[in-house]
Amino acid sequence: MADRSKTRARTAAPAKKRTFKQWSPVFLAELAITSNVSAAARKAGVHSAQAYEARRLHPEFNRAWQQALCEGYDYLEMELLSRLRSGEVKPATGAKRGVRAFDNATAFRLLSAHRESAARFRAVRHNQDAEAIVQSINAKLDAMRQRHLAALADGTAAHAAATVIDGDQ
Template sequence: MATDSTGKRLYGAPKNWPDIFINHLAETSNIKASADAASVSQSLVYKKRRDDPAFAQRWYAALAEGYDTLEMELLERLRTGRLEDELEDGTRRKFDIGTAFKCITAHRETVMREKSRRSLADEVTTIQSINAKIDRLRERQQQAEALAARRAARAAGSHDE
């Protein structure tokens, strides 16, 4: 199997690597770690993002989700005063509040753009659904009017006899 200079697969990647990558990206907001989790190179994920608009859309949605999670975690830590975590080996790791704020601030525009895009897509879908429902109601109304006209014509014809 061919690999790049870091040992990542260039091809022969798992068929579901995009799903693995996106799910991991939503959890971590870390592209390199997500590519590693999916057993693919970073260059492959960037190429797929450039070439596949649906994948790019999922990518940005995952990043938005990841930053929402970071924001919630930061808020929870600030509210509870939990600024350190105990690792499995017993050591303690300090949560870097300043870096978390910088990450959130740096990516806020991208996240807001994605949320706006999703909101707009939801609005378009809702409007299309409403329009389709109105069209069905109009069609039923026209059918009812046509049926009423035929009945009236029949009734008028039977009175003429």
């Protein structure tokens, strides 16, 4: 009976609390490798519920989470392709050498589970890239307008060149 109370006392001792900044990079790195939230949480030293709560509370962490899953999906896809090409050597009873096996059912299940979320994240990322391009073009156009206005104010030869660019002849 005394052994149980000692065990309880040991398990009841509070674990050192890690801050979000301490555990989140470890969690995201492991999530990218494993595509497994529970495994990533264990590696980071937090409960998976804490990771899910952080995902809800921190939009940037949520984006990084999706990026990590996308990376994990890409890694899994490459691993699956490697297995499809070369198989896995597994021990065989009564044989001196292993037998090459091509059992990929688990990998296919993981791929299908992550395919939609990875595709959705890629679409969002692509859309963000398009927005950045539009902002860059708008900034260049604004700079051209400023040069044009400066040329008009100066009344110099740059005015003639600027009006040709804008189409004001």
